Amino acid sequence: VKKLDSQALPVLADEIRSFLLEHVSRTGGHLASNLGIVELTLAIHRVFDTEKDRIIFDVGHQCYVHKLLTGRRDAFSTLRSLDGLSGFPKPCESDSDAFVAGHASNSISIACGMAKARTLKGEDYDVVAVIGDGALTGGLAYEGLNYAGQSGEHMLVILNDNGMSISENVGGLANYLSRKRSKPGYYRFKQRYRRLYEKTAVGRRLYRFNHRIKTAVKHALLPAGFFEDMGFTYLGPVDGHDLETLTYFLQYARTQEGPVLLHVHTKKGKGYDKAEQVPDLYHGVSAFDVEAGVSPEQPEDFSARFGQSLTRLASADNRICAITAAMTESVGLAAFFQRFPARSFDVGIAEQHAVSMAGGLAKQGMTPVVTVYSTFLQRAYDMIIHDVAISNLHVVFAVDRAGITGRDGETHQGTFDVPFLTQVPHMTVLCPASYAELDEMLRAAVGELEGPVAVRYPRGCEGAYQACADWRKTAVLREGSDVTLVTYGILVNNALGAAELLAAEGISAQILKLGTAAPLDTETLLEAARSTRRMLVLEDCVDHGSVGERIGALLESENIPMEGFVRQNIGQSFVPHGDVSALYARYGLDARGVTDAARDLLAGQGGRHG
Numbered sequence: 113v114k115k116l117d118s119q120a121l122p123v124l125a126d127e128i129r130s131f132l133l134e135h136v137s138r139t140g141g142h143l144a145s146n147l148g149i150v151e152l153t154l155a156i157h158r159v160f161d162t163e164k165d166r167i168i169f170d171v172g173h174q175c176y177v178h179k180l181l182t183g184r185r186d187a188f189s190t191l192r193s194l195d196g197l198s199g200f201p202k203p204c205e206s207d208s209d210a211f212v213a214g215h216a217s218n219s220i221s222i223a224c225g226m227a228k229a230r231t232l233k234g235e236d237y238d239v240v241a242v243i244g245d246g247a248l249t250g251g252l253a254y255e256g257l258n259y260a261g262q263s264g265e266h267m268l269v270i271l272n273d274n275g276m277s278i279s280e281n282v283g284g285l286a287n288y289l290s291r292k293r294s295k296p297g298y299y300r301f302k303q304r305y306r307r308l309y310e311k312t313a314v315g316r317r318l319y320r321f322n323h324r325i326k327t328a329v330k331h332a333l334l335p336a337g338f339f340e341d342m343g344f345t346y347l348g349p350v351d352g353h354d355l356e357t358l359t360y361f362l363q364y365a366r367t368q369e370g371p372v373l374l375h376v377h378t379k380k381g382k383g384y385d386k387a388e389q390v391p392d393l394y395h396g397v398s399a400f401d402v403e404a405g406v407s408p409e410q411p412e413d414f415s416a417r418f419g420q421s422l423t424r425l426a427s428a429d430n431r432i433c434a435i436t437a438a439m440t441e442s443v444g445l446a447a448f449f450q451r452f453p454a455r456s457f458d459v460g461i462a463e464q465h466a467v468s469m470a471g472g473l474a475k476q477g478m479t480p481v482v483t484v485y486s487t488f489l490q491r492a493y494d495m496i497i498h499d500v501a502i503s504n505l506h507v508v509f510a511v512d513r514a515g516i517t518g519r520d521g522e523t524h525q526g527t528f529d530v531p532f533l534t535q536v537p538h539m540t541v542l543c544p545a546s547y548a549e550l551d552e553m554l555r556a557a558v559g560e561l562e563g564p565v566a567v568r569y570p571r572g573c574e575g576a577y578q579a580c581a582d583w584r585k586t587a588v589l590r591e592g593s594d595v596t597l598v599t600y601g602i603l604v605n606n607a608l609g610a611a612e613l614l615a616a617e618g619i620s621a622q623i624l625k626l627g628t629a630a631p632l633d634t635e636t637l638l639e640a641a642r643s644t645r646r647m648l649v650l651e652d653c654v655d656h657g658s659v660g661e662r663i664g665a666l667l668e669s670e671n672i673p674m675e676g677f678v679r680q681n682i683g684q685s686f687v688p689h690g691d692v693s694a695l696y697a698r699y700g701l702d703a704r705g706v707t708d709a710a711r712d713l714l715a716g717q718g719g720r721h722g
């Protein structure tokens with residue numbers, strides 16, 4: 113890339129766009145953001161040495177072009193599949209990937225740490241954070257800016273501003289950025305003008321005098337004020353599809369001292385009409401036909417069902433409010449937002465704020481429903497404890513994508529919410545296994561229960577189990593005498609499948625379905641343990657803090673002499689990217705894996721976590 117001239121580079125940019133469209137339409141993945149960042153990535157690779165300099169992508173889903181340029185083109189057909197190429201930066205994949213990424217807004221803080229390490233070790237390299245305007249809505253980004261500005265460390269923050277988060281970006285800063293526009297010619301002029309004045313002593317005095325006027329003009333014209341007040345040198349806005357100008361600015365930014373912010377305007381979906389027109393539809397795609405485009409219809413899945421259910425409840429109760437952290441469509445709230453705009457809050461990528469705001473709403477008599485992916489709720493753990501649970505406030509957490517979620521990988525699996533939510537005093541954790549149960553549990557969460565309540569449901573669709581058991585009770589889904597399989601949520605389908613396979617081998621398995629992960633209804637559990645003496649608890653969460661661990665402790669404290677007890681979960685691991693079914697199989701959570709574990713248990717061999 114460094115060797116290509118200004119005629120060859122746009123050709124390469126076109127080739128990259130065609131490649132992305134061809135491949136991502138087959139594998140699925142993040143399309144629109146990557147189409148938008150082609151020239152910016154090329155310019156970064158022209159100016160920086162990505163093996164030595166540290167380029168930190170934030171959120172990280174826009175790293176495909178970078179991957180193509182760093183030797184990973186041939187692996188693109190395996191994108192996001194088990195043992196294939198990750199859809200996010202991964203240092204274990206390439207020295208050019210500076211840091212693991214997947215959750216928004218951390219890049220500036222990481223850049224601060226890297227720049228500090230460079231100074232302390234007396235080394236010499238550049239540190240560059242590439243952050244989207246969506247990611248810049250997260251509080252952590254401001255903590256980073258605040259520190260970076262006063263640290264004086266040389267680093268570059270590139271603000272990739274396309275006006276979009278997944279949907280249109282929200283909030284005061286987004287408005288501020290979009291209000292201000294100016295011409296890049298300003299900086300070329302500034303450099304020449306400075307060189308001219310610096311030649312003589314009189315010139316230098318004149319420069320200082322004019323500088324004050326110029327600064328005032330600049331603040332009126334550019335969105336510089338905010339960043340400069342934080343201690344950054346602000347450059348831009350620059351057309352993010354003009355390779356020569358981008359290259360010029362990156363080179364200029366390198367020569368500046370202290371922290372520099374380069375503001376770049378890009379078009380999300382650039383080069384593919386359909387994605388340019390509706391970029392949110394092409395943010396994250398499954399495989400699709402390039403000619404026909406992605407269907408705007410939302411498939412019927414747990415998220416869609418949640419949205420329908422909450423909308424129904426909210427039409428009968430005007431205290432119900434919905435809060436999302438920049439995920440309105442993905443969590444199924446689009447119709448709710450249309451129907452009840454005054455009670456709908458998209459707060460930007462700000463999970464911490466979402467939870468604390470819910471605390472305020474609840475304290476003053478509203479019923480907030482914080483709708484958030486399990487993995488992103490991790491951000492707001494202290495707010496759950498401090499701003500909700502301590503005061504026993506009635507906040508409902510609709511925890512979407514709970515459990516193994518698949519192709520986004522380690523950073524996105526919902527494998528921690530059961531341990532971290534069930535530890536919180538006052539918290540009820542409901543686990544629907546079907547759409548009907550989701551409806552019923554949401555109704556109870558909003559209208560019946562008190563204090564903090566989480567309803568956790570998986571990505572995707574319900575399975576063969578479509579009934580609606582009483583959530584207050586541990587339900588016996590199948591009687592059996594040799595072994596008890598205990599589970600909750602969508603995994604009941606895998607347990608039911610395993611019971612069939614075991615039956616074919618002459619093993620009689622009983623299936624218990626928990627309605628809640630906290631508090632536990634223990635009566636049926638204890639009864640089953642006493643009768644079969646062998647129990648397997650199936651979960652797709654980490655082992656420590658799992659329900660299985662609590663059940664094990666319960667059986668011990670009740671002095672039930674077990675012949676075998678297995679916690680069949682993901683152990684203490686981070687689950688990589690891949691299809692959910694492939695990951696279930698790898699962790700022994702599918703019907704076949706559970707069957708094998710149950711057979712081992714009966715043979716007295718225990719299981720992986722037994």
Ligand SMILES: Cc1ncc(C[n+]2csc(CCOP(=O)(O)OP(=O)(O)O)c2C)c(N)n1
Pocket residue numbers: 145170171173174214215216243244245246247248272274276277278380437438439461463488491
């Ligand atoms: C903490 C956190 N919350 C939510 C998300 C989900 N998410 C992924 S990308 C994205 C939008 C990012 O917008 P922006 O940074 O502007 O990048 P663009 O895709 O527009 O280039 C969101 C909300 C996330 N990755 N991390």
